Amino acid sequence: MLTSVDADLIRALADPLRLRIVTLLAKETLCTTHLVEETGAKQTNLSNHLKVLREAGVVETEPCGRFTYYRLRPDAIARLAGQLAELADSARSAADRKRTCP
Amino acid sequence: MLTSVDADLIRALADPLRLRIVTLLAKETLCTTHLVEETGAKQTNLSNHLKVLREAGVVETEPCGRFTYYRLRPDAIARLAGQLAELADSARSAADRKRTCP
DNA sequence: TGAAAGTATCAGCACATGCTGACATCAGTC
DNA sequence: GACTGATGTCAGCATGTGCTGATACTTTCA
Numbered sequence: 001m002l003t004s005v006d007a008d009l010i011r012a013l014a015d016p017l018r019l020r021i022v023t024l025l026a027k028e029t030l031c032t033t034h035l036v037e038e039t040g041a042k043q044t045n046l047s048n049h050l051k052v053l054r055e056a057g058v059v060e061t062e063p064c065g066r067f068t069y070y071r072l073r074p075d076a077i078a079r080l081a082g083q084l085a086e087l088a089d090s091a092r093s094a095a096d097r098k099r100t101c102p
Numbered sequence: 103m104l105t106s107v108d109a110d111l112i113r114a115l116a117d118p119l120r121l122r123i124v125t126l127l128a129k130e131t132l133c134t135t136h137l138v139e140e141t142g143a144k145q146t147n148l149s150n151h152l153k154v155l156r157e158a159g160v161v162e163t164e165p166c167g168r169f170t171y172y173r174l175r176p177d178a179i180a181r182l183a184g185q186l187a188e189l190a191d192s193a194r195s196a197a198d199r200k201r202t203c204p
Numbered sequence: 205t206g207a208a209a210g211t212a213t214c215a216g217c218a219c220a221t222g223c224t225g226a227c228a229t230c231a232g233t234c
Numbered sequence: 235g236a237c238t239g240a241t242g243t244c245a246g247c248a249t250g251t252g253c254t255g256a257t258a259c260t261t262t263c264a
Contacts, residue, residue: 007121014116015222019109026193029200032241045223047242066231066240067203074197077190084183091128091174098131101169117252134211147253149212168210168261 005083009076012056017041018049025059025072032068107185111178114158119143120151127161127174134170 013019017039024030024038032050036043050070053059057076062069115121119141126132126140134152138145152172155161159178164171 004125005115005121007116007118010112010121011116013107014109014113016109017222019107019112022189023106026189026196027199028196029198031201031203033203033239034201042224043241044225044243048222051242063231064203068241069200071197072193074190074193077186077193081183081186081190084179084186087124087128088176088180088183091176091179094128094130095173095176096131097129098171099133099136101133101135101166119252135209144254145211146213146255150252153212165261170211 003083003086005087006080008056009058009080012052012058013080015049015052017045018053021046021049021053021070022058022072022077025070029062029069029071031064031070035070105185105188107189108182110158111160111182114154114160115182117151117154119147120155123148123151123155123172124160124174124179127172131164131171131173133166133172137172 013022020039021035024035030038032043032046035041035046035050039046050059054061058073059070060073062071115124122141123137126137132140134145134148137143137148137152141148152161156163160175161172162175164173
């Protein structure tokens with residue numbers, strides 16, 4: 001049985017800036033200020049994208065005084081990777097299965 | 103070293119209809135007519151999405167008379183899966199690496 | 205050769221989505 | 235308690251992107 005690919009999850013990663021954020025967070029846990037420095041984007045803009053990532057379960061927050069740390073949730077990424085790998089496997093075994101022309 | 107995630111590839115899969123197409127093609131090779139039946143989408147619309155998938159290297163075409171068969175390229179999907187798995191691994195090992203507050 | 209079917213391309217429209225500035229909120233510091 | 239800095243929320247605007255109808259191209263078949 002083919003587990004379907006999580007559409008919301010993949011859509012959350014499809015934005016260039018969000019992908020950039022995720023790549024940065026894969027190296028170390030950062031707070032919004034750091035991300036503003038690293039990406040050069042406006043704080044408001046980042047906050048919006050971080051909200052999307054949070055709601056998709058890609059990142060989790062940890063308040064630290066008046067700062068908010070953002071940490072990647074490896075399981076979410078790994079789950080998507082697994083779904084895609086499964087999809088690729090399914091495609092490999094179905095390569096020569098061809099429905100006849102109508 | 104962390105290989106970056108292919109943004110174009112992930113964007114190609116981020117659309118609901120395109121994800122649907124990819125899921126269908128993972129089971130068997132189909133031509134446009136089949137996809138019209140399966141998805142209920144207009145032929146024009148499907149053709150546009152198939153073009154995006156083709157340009158992203160997700161699918162390949164095989165002309166068969168006046169039909170055009172679409173086949174998934176498992177390597178493209180597997181490559182993305184690998185990139186994401188690597189990203190997840192990187193995030194796991196960097197979970198407690200935290201940049202100090204500014 | 206003409207008709208029919210499958211497919212691709214194009215222009216126009218509509219909606220979604222990202223970006224921004226203004227403002228609100230909260231924690232720490234004086 | 236007032237101030238400052240970090241962060242989130244909201245409304246408005248602009249751009250992108252998907253959907254559609256019209257149309258052209260190609261192949262097959264009569």
